[in-house]
Amino acid sequence: xxxxxxxxxxxxxxxxxxxxxxxxxxxxxxxxxxxxxxxxxxxxxxxxxxxxxxxxxxxxxxxxxxxxxxxxxxxxxxxxxxxxxxxxxxxxxxxxxxxxxxxxxxxxxxxxxxxxxxxxxxxxxxxxxxxxxxxxxxxxxxxxxxxxxxxxxxxxxxxxxxxxxxxxxxxxxxxxxxxxxxxxxxxxxxxxxxxxxxxxxxxxxxxxxxxxxxxxxxxxxxxxxxxxxxxxxxxxxxxxxxxxxxxxxxxxxxxxxxxxxxxxxxxxxxxxxxxxxxxxxxxxxxxxxxxxxxxxxxxxxxxxxxxxxxxxxxxxxxxxxxxxxxxxxxxxxxxxxxxxxxxxxxxxxxxxxxxxxxxxxxxxxxxxxxxxxxxxxxxxxxxxxxxxxxxxxxxxxxxxxxxxxxxxxxxxxxxxxxxxxxxxxxxxxxxxxxxxxxxxxxxxxxxxxxxxxxx
Amino acid sequence: xxxxxxxxxxxxxxxxxxxxxxxxxxxxxxxxxxxxxxxxxxxxxxxxxxxxxxxxxxxxxxxxxxxxxxxxxxxxxxxxxxxxxxxxxxxxxxxxxxxxxxxxxxxxxxxxxxxxxxxxxxxxxxxxxxxxxxxxxxxxxxxxxxxxxxxxxxxxxxxxxxxxxxxxxxxxxxxxxxxxxxxxxxxxxxxxxxxxxxxxxxxxxxxxxxxxxxxxxxxxxxxxxxxxxxxxxxxxxxxxxxxxxxxxxxxxxxxxxxxxxxxxxxxxxxxxxxxxxxxxxxxxxxxxxxxxxxxxxxxxxxxxxxxxxxxxxxxxxxxxxxxxxxxxxxxxxxxxxxxxxxxxxxxxxxxxxxxxxxxxxxxxxxxxxxxxxxxxxxxxxxxxxxxxxxxxxxxxxxxxxxxxxxxxxxxxxxxxxxxxxxxxxxxxxxxxxxxxxxxxxxxxxxxxxxxxxxx
Numbered sequence: 001x002x003x004x005x006x007x008x009x010x011x012x013x014x015x016x017x018x019x020x021x022x023x024x025x026x027x028x029x030x031x032x033x034x035x036x037x038x039x040x041x042x043x044x045x046x047x048x049x050x051x052x053x054x055x056x057x058x059x060x061x062x063x064x065x066x067x068x069x070x071x072x073x074x075x076x077x078x079x080x081x082x083x084x085x086x087x088x089x090x091x092x093x094x095x096x097x098x099x100x101x102x103x104x105x106x107x108x109x110x111x112x113x114x115x116x117x118x119x120x121x122x123x124x125x126x127x128x129x130x131x132x133x134x135x136x137x138x139x140x141x142x143x144x145x146x147x148x149x150x151x152x153x154x155x156x157x158x159x160x161x162x163x164x165x166x167x168x169x170x171x172x173x174x175x176x177x178x179x180x181x182x183x184x185x186x187x188x189x190x191x192x193x194x195x196x197x198x199x200x201x202x203x204x205x206x207x208x209x210x211x212x213x214x215x216x217x218x219x220x221x222x223x224x225x226x227x228x229x230x231x232x233x234x235x236x237x238x239x240x241x242x243x244x245x246x247x248x249x250x251x252x253x254x255x256x257x258x259x260x261x262x263x264x265x266x267x268x269x270x271x272x273x274x275x276x277x278x279x280x281x282x283x284x285x286x287x288x289x290x291x292x293x294x295x296x297x298x299x300x301x302x303x304x305x306x307x308x309x310x311x312x313x314x315x316x317x318x319x320x321x322x323x324x325x326x327x328x329x330x331x332x333x334x335x336x337x338x339x340x341x342x343x344x345x346x347x348x349x350x351x352x353x354x355x356x357x358x359x360x361x362x363x364x365x366x367x368x369x370x371x372x373x374x375x376x377x378x379x380x381x382x383x384x385x386x387x388x389x390x391x392x393x394x395x396x397x398x399x400x401x402x403x404x405x406x407x408x409x410x411x412x413x414x415x416x417x418x419x420x421x422x423x424x425x426x427x428x429x430x431x432x433x434x435x436x437x438x439x440x441x442x443x444x445x446x447x448x449x450x451x452x453x454x455x
Numbered sequence: 456x457x458x459x460x461x462x463x464x465x466x467x468x469x470x471x472x473x474x475x476x477x478x479x480x481x482x483x484x485x486x487x488x489x490x491x492x493x494x495x496x497x498x499x500x501x502x503x504x505x506x507x508x509x510x511x512x513x514x515x516x517x518x519x520x521x522x523x524x525x526x527x528x529x530x531x532x533x534x535x536x537x538x539x540x541x542x543x544x545x546x547x548x549x550x551x552x553x554x555x556x557x558x559x560x561x562x563x564x565x566x567x568x569x570x571x572x573x574x575x576x577x578x579x580x581x582x583x584x585x586x587x588x589x590x591x592x593x594x595x596x597x598x599x600x601x602x603x604x605x606x607x608x609x610x611x612x613x614x615x616x617x618x619x620x621x622x623x624x625x626x627x628x629x630x631x632x633x634x635x636x637x638x639x640x641x642x643x644x645x646x647x648x649x650x651x652x653x654x655x656x657x658x659x660x661x662x663x664x665x666x667x668x669x670x671x672x673x674x675x676x677x678x679x680x681x682x683x684x685x686x687x688x689x690x691x692x693x694x695x696x697x698x699x700x701x702x703x704x705x706x707x708x709x710x711x712x713x714x715x716x717x718x719x720x721x722x723x724x725x726x727x728x729x730x731x732x733x734x735x736x737x738x739x740x741x742x743x744x745x746x747x748x749x750x751x752x753x754x755x756x757x758x759x760x761x762x763x764x765x766x767x768x769x770x771x772x773x774x775x776x777x778x779x780x781x782x783x784x785x786x787x788x789x790x791x792x793x794x795x796x797x798x799x800x801x802x803x804x805x806x807x808x809x810x811x812x813x814x815x816x817x818x819x820x821x822x823x824x825x826x827x828x829x830x831x832x833x834x835x836x837x838x839x840x841x842x843x844x845x846x847x848x849x850x851x852x853x854x855x856x857x858x859x860x861x862x863x864x865x866x867x868x869x870x871x872x873x874x875x876x877x878x879x880x881x882x883x884x885x886x887x888x889x890x891x892x893x894x895x896x897x898x899x900x901x902x903x904x905x906x907x908x909x910x
Contacts (some may be wrong), residue, residue, distance in 0.1 A: 022627075022634060029627030029634060033659055035539065035570035059558055062659040065624060065635030073566040074559075082491065100559065103514055103590040104529075111528040115490035115536050134653035135558040135643075157824035169520060172477075172484030177748045179484060180520030188590075202516040202526045204488055234836050293632045355548060365466045442643035 007387030020291035047401030052090030090425030118207030118424035218333035227253030269362035462842030475746035503858030507545030545880030572881035682708030724817035763796030
């Protein structure tokens with residue numbers, strides 16, 4: 001058996017995942033709209049031979065702009081720009097199935113897959129905020145089940161569109177003037193509950209066939225969807241035990257759905273804070289936490305817990321009578337994660353805010369590069385992860401520290417690539433290019449026709 | 456009065472605007488999905504100091520893939536990639552108001568404006584094909600009037616979103632931890648017939664404020680829309696007289712709408728076929744026409760004329776009993792242009808196909824570089840054009856010929872820039888950055904509040 005290799009994604013966000021990162025002397029508070037900032041980050045990640053970079057997204061302005069960088073460039077156009085200035089690294093963006101039409105979105109991802117030479121991935125989300133709904137003609141957030149039903153059909157349509165050109169459809173025969181073989185275009189011909197899409201995509205089948213499909217929600221609906229469709233899963237777990245349980249659950253669900261569990265990669269988020277010594281790392285983390293404006297963060301926390309800010313006291317634990325996850329509409333798993341973290345470690349609201357400010361519920365790990373590498377191997381070797389979603393607290397310095405100091409250790413131990421061996425994102429993640437089922441259907445139908453004629 | 460300067464846009468499409476261009480030995484029939492091809496074209500246009508490059512679009516597969524390159528990358532992601540590999544040239548893409556949501560599209564254009572440093576333009580279309588409607592849950596094409604009513608409101612919402620951040624909204628004050636001034640974010644708060652959009656955009660106001668707004672339809676509804684909103688108009692006229700009439704009509708309509716007519720630039724399309732001698736240019740044009748597969752082109756022509764192909768005879772003129780433009784749903788002005796061209800020059804269907812194959816109804820001009828420059832000046836100086844939409848029959852060679860041989864003549868005569876003098880697309884076209892009306896409204900409201908308090 002060959003050595004199992006780690007997969008690493010860099011989750012890029014403004015000046016870093018710590019909400020106060022923009023206040024450090026090194027940070028440019030205007031970086032969120034600067035493509036040069038993201039191009040620099042993507043190149044650093046590529047220097048470290050990471051599998052991919054990733055941008056989260058929601059089509060609404062989150063909260064207010066008071067205390068932390070808000071607003072960001074739409075991520076699919078950011079990926080397209082980064083494709084032009086990088087050569088190897090995978091490029092993943094979030095896009096919502098609730099607030100897009102499949103023809104438009106399938107087309108954008110297919111286009112980026114072409115222009116990046118097969119490096120695109122789509123983090124499929126259903127978008128759980130009322131703010132977004134109200135930007136798209138709705139007064140209320142559609143409920144969880146109906147959002148996931150739409151997502152299911154959306155993906156079905158998107159796959160039909162990605163497969164609507166046979167890989168062999170383009171002939172380019174200058175002699176006869178035949179550019180394409182019309183028989184090898186398969187219109188979507190989809191008539192479902194949410195979508196009616198008649199035609200073929202107007203983009204030839206892309207290098208990867210389909211973009212890498214990523215999923216990140218951990219609600220019951222989210223896990224069911226991931227087990228059926230996701231090829232990589234970004235997840236947030238705080239403890240080894242939780243992560244092992246999640247990992248085993250996803251792999252079991254994938255197998256039950258008839259999929260190869262090795263084709264569903266689980267990547268927990270980690271916020272590494274790296275220092276020359278453990279004390280230095282802890283001091284950087286503490287400095288960042290001191291820069292959080294507590295009263296402001298309290299408002300955000302109250303919103304996530306569906307409470308009024310007056311119900312929270314900075315120097316006490318969370319109130320006892322919180323709702324159950326089932327009563328929460330949207331961002332269910334985030335809600336439960338926050339409450340579990342606070343209860344387990346008996347954190348005051350102020351302490352909880354510090355923990356959440358660093359990685360919004362993801363695991364924060366402060367230490368030396370060796371310690372970070374050990375923490376990675378512990379989860380990787382103990383059935384909790386196939387790799388990690390790296391969420392630097394500060395960007396670019398936190399990503400540089402990871403790439404220049406942690407990655408060489410992972411490489412020395414033979415568990416991470418020293419050069420890219422493939423050209424596509426699917427190849428980086430060790431995943432196959434999907435066959436085109438439409439072609440088989442078309443061939444079968446043609447064979448039937450010939451047989452009928454022969455009788 | 457300073458010398459009036461020409462504006463030049465390069466309209467990029469696959470291997471060129473002539474439908475048989477892909478069959479030339481120099482052409483790569485696979486270029487339509489290759490970003491390197493478009494990057495090369497954009498760099499050639501930038502070498503020629505052109506104002507902009509432009510990509511047309513429709514969210515459907517046009518016709519079949521048999522006889523000419525079909526399918527293309529989604530143009531907003533193409534612009535984003537080109538922004539990363541060019542420095543000066545403007546980047547314009549078509550996008551449909553009928554098959555997009557304003558929040559998504561306003562956001563993508565604002566994002567590309569940021570990442571290009573203020574170089575984006577939007578060609579606003581309502582998309583006149585049944586094929587597209589059937590990709591977006593509709594059984595029929597929405598009628599002309601309702602598409603334009605939606606476009607009108609779409610643009611109104613888009614402007615509210617582009618103006619939803621004050622230019623001064625970001626403070627970036629590390630000392631106090633105040634990143635932004637919440638009072639300087641103005642939610643769209645839009646509740647109309649077609650759209651309800653509550654929030655602010657999640658992208659700060661972009662370098663140009665709004666993208667350059669372009670329009671290209673020449674129906675009555677299209678001209679009315681252009682006069683109200685467009686800053687540049689791509690148009691198709693075959694004769695000087697037609698072009699003068701269109702030009703005068705648009706300028707009059709703009710003035711009647713209270714706009715400065717000089718702020719509405721009219722750019723007729725021209726397909727220049729350039730040779731060392733006139734004979735050489737004509738031979739290149741003839742060679743291209745010989746490569747058209749007539750029977751195939753006949754099917755496309757019949758579709759545009761809403762006829763059955765059997766009603767057309769390659770060696771006769773168009774049938775006498777064609778419908779009137781008013782009876783045509785969608786692409787009205789294209790219909791009339793084709794019929795007028797055929798009737799005026801008494802063309803057989805075969806001859807008409809040759810003329811349309813070159814530029815789909817735009818003016819084709821074959822000659823030496825001097826002759827092309829003269830043809831440009833004739834229209835420019837005679838009240839027919841503020842510049843031109845250059846549509847090379849073959850790409851890249853036709854664009855290279857224009858840039859390297861025609862542009863120097865335009866420059867020598869002092870009518871075209873020799874270096875870029877501005878940094879944004881608006882500056883290239885001599886157009887102002889829009890003020891933010893939301894700011895004035897907010898200030899007035901604040902002043903009223905203070906006065907009321909003072910009483």
